[in-house]
Amino acid sequence: MHNSDLHNEQQLIRLFREGDRSAATELYSRFYKGLVYFARRIVEHAGEAEDIAQDSMVKLFGKKNDFSNLTDIKSFLYVSVRNACFNYLKARDRHELSHQELCYLTPEGEESADLEMLKSRVLAEIYQEVAALPAQCGEVFRLIFIHKLGTAEAAERLGISPQTVLNQKARAIKLLRYRLSEKGFLTLLLLMKLL
Amino acid sequence: MDAQRMNELERLLLKKLEGKISGEELRRLESWAAKNPENRRLMEVLSDQEWMMEQMAELEAIEIPAQEPVVRPFFRRWGWAAAVICLLGAGTAFWLTRQPAVQTAPVVQAPAQPDVQPGHEGAILTLADGSVIPLDSTRQGEIARQSGSRLTLGKGELAYDAGAHRKEAAEFNTITIPRGRQFRLLLPDGSKVWLNSASSIRFPVAFTGTVRPVTVTGEAYFEVAQNKAMPFIVHVPERSSLRVLGTRFNIKAYPDEPGAVATLLEGKLSVEVSGKQTVLLPGQQAVMNGTQLQKSNVADAEASIAWKNGLFNFDNKKLDAVMRELARWYDLEIVYQKGIPDIMFGGEMGRNEPLSNVLLGLQDANVKFRIDTNRRLVVLP
Numbered sequence: 001m002h003n004s005d006l007h008n009e010q011q012l013i014r015l016f017r018e019g020d021r022s023a024a025t026e027l028y029s030r031f032y033k034g035l036v037y038f039a040r041r042i043v044e045h046a047g048e049a050e051d052i053a054q055d056s057m058v059k060l061f062g063k064k065n066d067f068s069n070l071t072d073i074k075s076f077l078y079v080s081v082r083n084a085c086f087n088y089l090k091a092r093d094r095h096e097l098s099h100q101e102l103c104y105l106t107p108e109g110e111e112s113a114d115l116e117m118l119k120s121r122v123l124a125e126i127y128q129e130v131a132a133l134p135a136q137c138g139e140v141f142r143l144i145f146i147h148k149l150g151t152a153e154a155a156e157r158l159g160i161s162p163q164t165v166l167n168q169k170a171r172a173i174k175l176l177r178y179r180l181s182e183k184g185f186l187t188l189l190l191l192m193k194l195l
Numbered sequence: 196m197d198a199q200r201m202n203e204l205e206r207l208l209l210k211k212l213e214g215k216i217s218g219e220e221l222r223r224l225e226s227w228a229a230k231n232p233e234n235r236r237l238m239e240v241l242s243d244q245e246w247m248m249e250q251m252a253e254l255e256a257i258e259i260p261a262q263e264p265v266v267r268p269f270f271r272r273w274g275w276a277a278a279v280i281c282l283l284g285a286g287t288a289f290w291l292t293r294q295p296a297v298q299t300a301p302v303v304q305a306p307a308q309p310d311v312q313p314g315h316e317g318a319i320l321t322l323a324d325g326s327v328i329p330l331d332s333t334r335q336g337e338i339a340r341q342s343g344s345r346l347t348l349g350k351g352e353l354a355y356d357a358g359a360h361r362k363e364a365a366e367f368n369t370i371t372i373p374r375g376r377q378f379r380l381l382l383p384d385g386s387k388v389w390l391n392s393a394s395s396i397r398f399p400v401a402f403t404g405t406v407r408p409v410t411v412t413g414e415a416y417f418e419v420a421q422n423k424a425m426p427f428i429v430h431v432p433e434r435s436s437l438r439v440l441g442t443r444f445n446i447k448a449y450p451d452e453p454g455a456v457a458t459l460l461e462g463k464l465s466v467e468v469s470g471k472q473t474v475l476l477p478g479q480q481a482v483m484n485g486t487q488l489q490k491s492n493v494a495d496a497e498a499s500i501a502w503k504n505g506l507f508n509f510d511n512k513k514l515d516a517v518m519r520e521l522a523r524w525y526d527l528e529i530v531y532q533k534g535i536p537d538i539m540f541g542g543e544m545g546r547n548e549p550l551s552n553v554l555l556g557l558q559d560a561n562v563k564f565r566i567d568t569n570r571r572l573v574v575l576p
Contacts, residue, residue, distance in 0.1 A: 011497055015504060020545070022505050033257040037250075054260060075198040114196040115237050121205045122241060126212070127254040134381055135349050136337075136356065142255060145248060160337075164345070167358045 009070050017064050028057060029131070031074060034124025035081050041116040042085040044098055052088065056080040078117050085113070133172050136160075140168035208241060311550035311570065314392055314524045316351030318378035323366030323400070330370070330378065341400040342366050344383055357383035357401035365399035372413065375526040377502075382409075385420035386427065389503045392523040393449065414447040416503045419462075431455055431483075438465040444475075445499045451519060454484035458499040466490075501543060509540035514562065518574070525550050526570060533576040538562060 015023035032053055039049035056077050060067075067073050086109075089101055103109055133141055136158070143154040144165070151169075155162040196204075207224045210216040216224070228235040240246055318330040323341060330338075330353055338353075339346045342365055345356045353370065372378050372394045380388040383401050390396060394413025402425060410430040419427045419439050427439040431448045442462035448455035457466055459475040466473050466481040468488040475481055478496045482489045493499070501508035507524075509517050517540050518529045524546060538560060544553070557564065563575040 008497070011504060015506075018543075020505060021547070028259050032259050033254045036257045037254055050257075050260075071202055072198075075201065078201075079198070111196075111231075112233065114201070115233055118196075118201060118204055118208070119237055119241075121201070122208050122212075123247075123250050123254065125205070125209060126247075127251055130251060130255075134354050134356075134385075136345075136347055136354070145251075147252060148248070164358060168356070171356070 012070070013068060016067075019064070024061065027060070027073070030070075030128065031077050031124070032057060033127065034120050035077055037123065038078060038117055038120035039081050039085055041120065042082070042101070042104055042113055043088055044101060048088060049085075052081055052084040055084060074121070078121065082113050082117060137168045137172045140165050141172040144169055208238065211238075212241060311525050311527075313547055313549060314375035314377060314526070316378055317373070317376040318353070318390070319371045319373065320346075320353065321369040321371065323368060341368060344400040346400075351377070352379035352381060354381035355383040355400055365401040365403050367397055367399055369395060369397045371395045374523050382407075382420075384422060384425075387418040389416040389500075391415065391502050411446060411448065413449055414445070414502070416443075416445045416500050418443050436467050438467065445503075447499070448483075449519070449523075452516075454482045454487075456499070457481045457483070458493060458496050460496050460500070502546065505546050507544045507546055509542055509544065512540045514538040514540070514574070518572075521553060522572075525553070528569070528571045530571060530573045532573055536562065536574065536576065 012023055012026060016027065035053035035056060036049050039052045040046060043049050043052065059080055060073065060077060063076075067076070086104065089097060089105055094102065097105075104113060130141060130145075131138070139158055140154060143149045143157060144151070149157065151162050151165050155165045158165070204224075204227065207216065207220055210220060211224060224238065228238045316332070320328045320330050320339075322328065322339065328338060330348055332350065335348050335350070337345060338348045341355075343358055344365070345358060347354045347356065370378065370380060370390065372390045372392055374393045376392055378390045380390065380396065380398075382388065382398060384407060386407075388396060388409075391414035394411070394415055396409055396411050396415060398409040399407075405425065407422070407425050407427040408430065409428070410432060412432060417427075417429070417439070419442055421442065429437040429439065429446060431437070431446060437444075437446065437457055439462070443460040444462070444464050445458045445460070446455070447458075457464060457475065458480045459477050461477050464475040464481075466475060466483070466488065468483045469486045471486070471488045473481060473488060473490045475490065478492055480491050480493045480496070480499075482491070495510070498508040498510060502520075507517075507520055509520075512520075513535075514537075515531075515535045521527060522529050527550075540560060544556060554564075554566070565573050565575065567573060
């Protein structure tokens with residue numbers, strides 16, 4: 001059940017405004033990974049990228065009356081990560097920056113950052129669906145599809161029988177199909193093709 | 196790129212992956228891709244499965260920081276004084292209430308005995324053979340198998356996985372939630388059940404027949420996975436049976452409440468009481484009392500599931516109704532020394548507060564009371 005408890009957007013916004021802890025947890029689980037992923041595309045320093053993502057979440061919680069939907073929250077978070085990344089690059093000595101990082105400081109840099117943002121947002125949405133799978137089912141899915149383990153390896157890793165792995169794999173795909181079609185915004189056809 | 200453009204492109208790219216993009220939308224995406232080779236590269240890389248899986252692996256590996264939340268209650272007027280949770284993350288205070296505490300603290304003697312903590316997650320599982328397993332935080336992972344189904348205990352929830360179940364009739368398990376506890380259940384069909392304090396659910400470990408039957412006492416919120424071929428039926432002993440045609444609903448059927456109440460949030464719900472039947476639409480409520488069945492529209496259906504989201508909703512509730520909720524969650528005994536004072540409540544309160552904070556709220560609402568030992572709360576006239 002994880003964080004899907006708060007699937008109802010209005011409910012989540014209401015709790016967020018009221019300062020409810022479960023809303024904070026839910027917002028972290030929805031957005032944090034995508035923000036780190038995005039920050040890493042611009043700032044080639046993992047620890048820094050995480051700090052920047054964390055800071056943008058903190059900023060969000062300081063403005064909780066400014067938002068009435070999740071799309072605006074998402075836009076705010078990504079834009080504030082982008083700005084923080086640029087500030088970080090500008091503040092650094094140019095000699096310390098990589099070629100890629102220097103590119104972001106050119107006039108075209110902003111546009112490339114926008115594309116990275118778009119990409120990160122799309123990937124984070126897809127990842128959300130994988131993460132929402134129930135515990136063991138999600139484990140099997142991750143081991144097989146993301147970490148590319150074979151059925152036998154995955155079974156050994158999880159201490160379950162290969163047949164269970166196959167069942168869970170089938171269940172994961174069924175659940176993903178169900179959830180995604182229910183939400184009506186994405187069926188992971190590309191994942192299905194791997195079967 | 197402005198925010199609206201960004202949102203639109205995100206939506207179009209996701210739709211394209213989904214294979215549900217319309218011709219018109221695809222043209223819009225194409226014209227965006229044609230503007231710049233970088234744009235096209237982005238569109239193309241998203242359909243590269245190998246690359247996609249690598250990105251998923253990267254996202255997977257990013258750890259969400261533990262938000263060790265420090266709870267610091269304080270009060271503000273909110274119908275009645277409600278405690279608001281304060282969250283401190285990574286050493287930085289960033290969770291602020293809309294208004295600072297403006298109330299001068301009412302004089303309350305600090306309870307001599309240790310404060311009563313709010314309820315938490317936990318339950319008792321009774322297997323088909325009658326053996327009993329406590330479901331608490333000390334153990335996680337697979338805890339049992341029941342006629343082919345695998346039982347996995349997570350934090351505050353138990354998941355049933357029917358696996359490759361044979362066709363024979365499945366055994367029944369029961370989960371009982373004591374007072375001061377709550378719990379979640381993931382049924383083998385993917386349906387989810389949230390269980391409030393002093394409740395129980397009995398269900399088959401795999402759904403093999405023509406219907407999906409469960410029996411509930413107390414309060415439970417359901418999110419039922421759709422399967423038209425196998426209707427989901429909720430029996431409420433001595434009250435009614437609900438035939439679920441759709442997805443999200445709450446059922447509150449405590450023996451000490453005046454009637455059983457079913458509230459539908461989404462989908463369709465057919466309610467049956469001793470031969471009478473009615474169909475609920477979202478935002479409607481059925482009250483079952485004896486052989487009576489009454490349907491009504493409710494202004495705020497979500498209020499019925501505030502408990503599941505960590506809140507008490509006391510809007511338009513009388514003192515005795517509020518006290519019953521508190522009694523179940525804080526495991527209190529409520530005694531009225533001389534009748535039930537006529538006090539109406541409003542607003543919401545977090546369920547995460549120690550009892551002392553709740554008592555401050557009660558005092559603010561002009562409830563006179565004293566606390567005896569053994570968690571006995573005596574309401575004075």
